[in-house]
Amino acid sequence: MKPFTINQLYEVFCQHPVVTTDSRVCPEGSLFFALKGESFDGNHFALSALGKGCQYAIVDDETYAVDERFIVVENVLTALQQLATLHRKTLGTPIIGITGTNGKTTTKELVSAVLSEKYRVLYTQGNFNNHIGVPLTLLKLTKEHDIAVIEMGANHPGEIKTLVNIACPDCGLITNVGKAHLEGFGSLEGVLHTKGELYDYLREHNGQVFINSNNELLKSIAHKLNTTTYAIDGEADIQGSVTACSPFVSIKWRKKGEAPHTVDTHFVGIYNAENMLAAITVGLHFGVSPHAINQALGTYTPQNNRSQFVETKHNRLVVDAYNANPTSMMAALENFKAMELPAKGVILGDMLELGPQSAEEHRRIVDYLKQAQFESVYLVGKQFGAVADQFQQFETTAALMSYLEQHPLNNRTLLIKGSNGIGLTKVLPLL
Numbered sequence: 560m561k562p563f564t565i566n567q568l569y570e571v572f573c574q575h576p577v578v579t580t581d582s583r584v585c586p587e588g589s590l591f592f593a594l595k596g597e598s599f600d601g602n603h604f605a606l607s608a609l610g611k612g613c614q615y616a617i618v619d620d621e622t623y624a625v626d627e628r629f630i631v632v633e634n635v636l637t638a639l640q641q642l643a644t645l646h647r648k649t650l651g652t653p654i655i656g657i658t659g660t661n662g663k664t665t666t667k668e669l670v671s672a673v674l675s676e677k678y679r680v681l682y683t684q685g686n687f688n689n690h691i692g693v694p695l696t697l698l699k700l701t702k703e704h705d706i707a708v709i710e711m712g713a714n715h716p717g718e719i720k721t722l723v724n725i726a727c728p729d730c731g732l733i734t735n736v737g738k739a740h741l742e743g744f745g746s747l748e749g750v751l752h753t754k755g756e757l758y759d760y761l762r763e764h765n766g767q768v769f770i771n772s773n774n775e776l777l778k779s780i781a782h783k784l785n786t787t788t789y790a791i792d793g794e795a796d797i798q799g800s801v802t803a804c805s806p807f808v809s810i811k812w813r814k815k816g817e818a819p820h821t822v823d824t825h826f827v828g829i830y831n832a833e834n835m836l837a838a839i840t841v842g843l844h845f846g847v848s849p850h851a852i853n854q855a856l857g858t859y860t861p862q863n864n865r866s867q868f869v870e871t872k873h874n875r876l877v878v879d880a881y882n883a884n885p886t887s888m889m890a891a892l893e894n895f896k897a898m899e900l901p902a903k904g905v906i907l908g909d910m911l912e913l914g915p916q917s918a919e920e921h922r923r924i925v926d927y928l929k930q931a932q933f934e935s936v937y938l939v940g941k942q943f944g945a946v947a948d949q950f951q952q953f954e955t956t957a958a959l960m961s962y963l964e965q966h967p968l969n970n971r972t973l974l975i976k977g978s979n980g981i982g983l984t985k986v987l988p989l990l
Contacts, residue, residue: 562631562633563630563631565642568630568632568642569645575588575590575614578590579608579613580594580695582611585613586612587612588612589614590613590617591605591608591609592635592639593616593618593623594636594639595636602623603623605629606625614628615628616628616629617630617638618630618631618632619634619635636691639691639694639695643697643725643726644725646697646700647697647726650702652706653706653707653729654707654709654727654729655728656711656722656730656757657670657710657733658719658732658734658754659732659735659736659754660734660735660884661735661884662734662830662831662834663688663711663734664686664710665831665865665866666838668682668859668862669834669838669859670682670708670841670842671708672838673839673847673856674842676851676854677845677846677848678705678845680704680707681704681706681707682709684696688712688722689722690722693726697709697725697726711726711757716752717753719753719755720753720760723756723757723760724760727760728760728761728766729766730761730841731758731761731769732768732770733757735777735833735886736754736774736777737884737885737887751776758780758781758784767785767787767844769788769789769837769840771788771789771833771836772788772789772790773791773792787840790836791810796814797836797839797840798812799812799835801829804827804897804898805898805899806900807823807825807827807868808826808827808829809821809823809824810824810832814843824857824859825859825860825861826861827877828894830887830894831866838852838855838856839856863881865881871990873971873990874972874990876972876990877891877972877973877975878975878984879891880977880979880983880984881979882978882979883907883908883976883977884910885913888976889924891974892905892976896931900972902934902970902971902972903974904936904971904972904973905937905974906939907924907939907974907976907977908939908940909939909942909977909978910924910942910977910978911980917942921943924943925938925943925947934971935968936951937951937953938950938951939977939981940954940955940981941954956982960985960989967989973990975987975990
């Protein structure tokens with residue numbers, strides 16, 4: 560059986576423009592892409608997907624193609640990615656690519672909220688920011704969309720290059736470059752090089768870049784780019800400053816040479832001011848009015864345990880437990896220390912995927928905690944346990960939960976932060 564070409568596959572997609580890779584979720588008339596993983600082969604589930612409502616199944620093992628409902632390709636993942644690129648180019652929708660070590664999801668959400676004041680926007684949902692999630696997002700583009708905001712994540716060299724070649728962005732933004740996934744990247748320089756692959760693509764294709772002019776690392780790789788700059792307390796095209804953080808952040812911002820605007824937000828964490836200013840900069844570039852920008856930022860409420868302030872029956876919580884790395888952990892601690900709130904304590908979980916540098920980075924956090932003088936410190940995980948000699952330490956979140964059931968916390972202001980794999984959000988009902 561001769562494999563389908565991408566053009567042939569695109570003709571089928573145009574007739575059946577709903578895609579699934581999960582044989583448990585098979586909308587009527589959809590296309591099932593039989594992806595492979597480390598422990599599964601989607602080809603095995605193709606017939607089942609057809610029985611549940613899919614119109615066609617795209618497979619790369621022709622022994623499974625028992626009738627005309629099966630479409631055989633050389634490689635299912637490659638076909639999915641190439642199909643997404645062809646669809647994106649056919650529609651020609653302007654695309655903004657966003658990556659960075661910290662803040663890329665928040666910035667994506669804020670950029671999308673701002674642009675939605677004027678445009679019909681498609682944007683990355685959840686954590687669909689990898690080599691599978693990006694094409695799946697692009698395949699949701701329709702003629703009804705005016706613009707798309709695509710988040711791009713990476714934990715190994717070359718991954719951003721792969722994603723930009725799939726999405727072909729017209730504009731791009733790197734939030735920052737910090738110490739994360741060092742196990743995969745090897746060094747901060749490795750992180751910078753990989754994130755910079757977004758700049759490389761936009762440089763080659765004469766795209767537009769939005770850059771934080773206070774970030775020396777990003778400026779070092781931003782040569783020969785079309786740039787619009789932004790900065791908190793710095794010289795830039797779009798300038799901003801934090802006017803309050805008690806606990807919610809308020810910022811004043813202005814386009815250079817124009818009158819200032821002020822916006823009050825539902826974010827905690829001064830570090831989020833840069834994410835807000837990035838969204839303001841993108842919005843202005845696309846002609847969103849200052850009033851509409853402030854409306855979007857002022858009404859946006861953080862979700863998914865990212866920079867959320869929660870008042871429970873017993874305590875005040877700053878919940879930033881979706882993920883953690885040395886850069887974001889230190890930023891959260893410094894911000895929390897500066898906040899004028901009573902009875903402050905921290906519950907911190909291990910920072911994962913740091914490789915050989917893990918012990919050093921966890922020790923650096925512990926050293927900071929020693930001089931920060933929070934009223935209470937609870938550390939969770941083996942990495943912190945190996946270097947924390949004077950603080951209460953629990954090997955697992957379950958162990959911390961057992962302790963809190965016997966020793967409940969009341970009338971505290973608590974920062975909760977750790978890598979998602981530690982599962983600190985399970986502790987929240989006890990606080």
